[in-house]
Amino acid sequence: MTELHLNNVSFSYPDGTKALENLTLSIATGERVAIVGQNGAGKTTAVKLMNGLLKPTEGTVLVGDWNTKDFTTAQVSRKVGYVFQNPDDQIFHNDVESEVRFGPKNMGFEPERVDELTHWAMDLCGISEFADENPYNLPYSVRKFVTIASVLAMDSDIIILDEPTAGQDKIGLQILGNLLQVLEEKKKSVITITHDMEFVTDYFTRIVVMANRQLVADDNAQKIFYNTEVLEKSMLKPPAVAQMAKLLDFPSGILSKGQLIKVILSQRGQ
Numbered sequence: 049m050t051e052l053h054l055n056n057v058s059f060s061y062p063d064g065t066k067a068l069e070n071l072t073l074s075i076a077t078g079e080r081v082a083i084v085g086q087n088g089a090g091k092t093t094a095v096k097l098m099n100g101l102l103k104p105t106e107g108t109v110l111v112g113d114w115n116t117k118d119f120t121t122a123q124v125s126r127k128v129g130y131v132f133q134n135p136d137d138q139i140f141h142n143d144v145e146s147e148v149r150f151g152p153k154n155m156g157f158e159p160e161r162v163d164e165l166t167h168w169a170m171d172l173c174g175i176s177e178f179a180d181e182n183p184y185n186l187p188y189s190v191r192k193f194v195t196i197a198s199v200l201a202m203d204s205d206i207i208i209l210d211e212p213t214a215g216q217d218k219i220g221l222q223i224l225g226n227l228l229q230v231l232e233e234k235k236k237s238v239i240t241i242t243h244d245m246e247f248v249t250d251y252f253t254r255i256v257v258m259a260n261r262q263l264v265a266d267d268n269a270q271k272i273f274y275n276t277e278v279l280e281k282s283m284l285k286p287p288a289v290a291q292m293a294k295l296l297d298f299p300s301g302i303l304s305k306g307q308l309i310k311v312i313l314s315q316r317g318q
């Protein structure tokens with residue numbers, strides 16, 4: 049199993065744009081972490097550094113005991129799978145099954161293992177019925193699951209999901225929730241970038257907040273969404289339940305409808 053360590057990492061793009069400053073972050077095996085923040089905060093740059101697509105300008109990124117500077121992106125991405133925000137940047141096969149099969153096959157797994165991983169990932173993502181379809185004939189939400197399955201099939205220890213809930217309906221959200229549960233049982237680490245704060249509070253215990261190329265906070269949802277200074281600095285909007293609880297001057301830390309209802313009932317003496 050693989051831990052991830054970013055030590056004092058800074059990154060500038062070739063045109064000189066400074067995208068990340070002094071990021072220090074460790075993610076343990078099996079941990080679930082949500083990275084949140086405004087557009088341009090540096091989130092995508094941070095995860096690209098984690099999977100070796102980018103190499104730090106300063107500092108070190110360690111994937112297990114590998115310094116990403118010493119390994120190719122292809123090598124690092126076997127340990128850190130990255131599902132891009134836009135599925136159309138990732139899909140390049142003409143049918144769903146070939147797309148999912150490509151990763152494990154390319155990694156040199158035995159044919160039986162390739163079969164097993166391909167079908168496991170397609171089932172988990174609810175796309176088995178589309179195995180022979182051209183991904184580009186499928187809706188965006190399903191194409192997103194095709195790319196998630198393609199990464200899951202590579203069986204990497206760490207999985208990065210960039211905006212997984214975008215375009216998903218209730219069924220898609222259920223599939224995602226189940227998938228996170230299964231990955232937790234398999235001790236996989238999951239890192240997500242998301243603007244969906246309900247998704248964060250439902251499934252992620254640890255939240256990393258970024259703003260202006262820097263880490264602003266790294267804590268649990270109860271602390272983050274009730275920390276005025278962090279919210280102001282990052283311009284983060286807490287989930288609707290937390291906003292309502294604050295308006296009603298309820299105790300800090302309420303994040304679910306259930307908790308909210310409990311407080312209302314207790315105030316009414318029920």
Ligand SMILES: Nc1ncnc2c1ncn2[C@@H]1O[C@H](COP(=O)(O)OP(=O)(O)OP(=O)(O)O)[C@@H](O)[C@H]1O
Nearest residue numbers: 061063065066067086087088089090091092093094
């Ligand atoms: N290829 C690039 N070349 C130059 N600058 C870039 C490049 N990609 C991103 N940037 C800049 O780096 C900074 C951080 O961008 P990044 O994409 O990491 O932020 P983000 O938090 O992921 O934003 P978003 O939510 O919009 O994806 C921004 O100022 C952005 O304009």
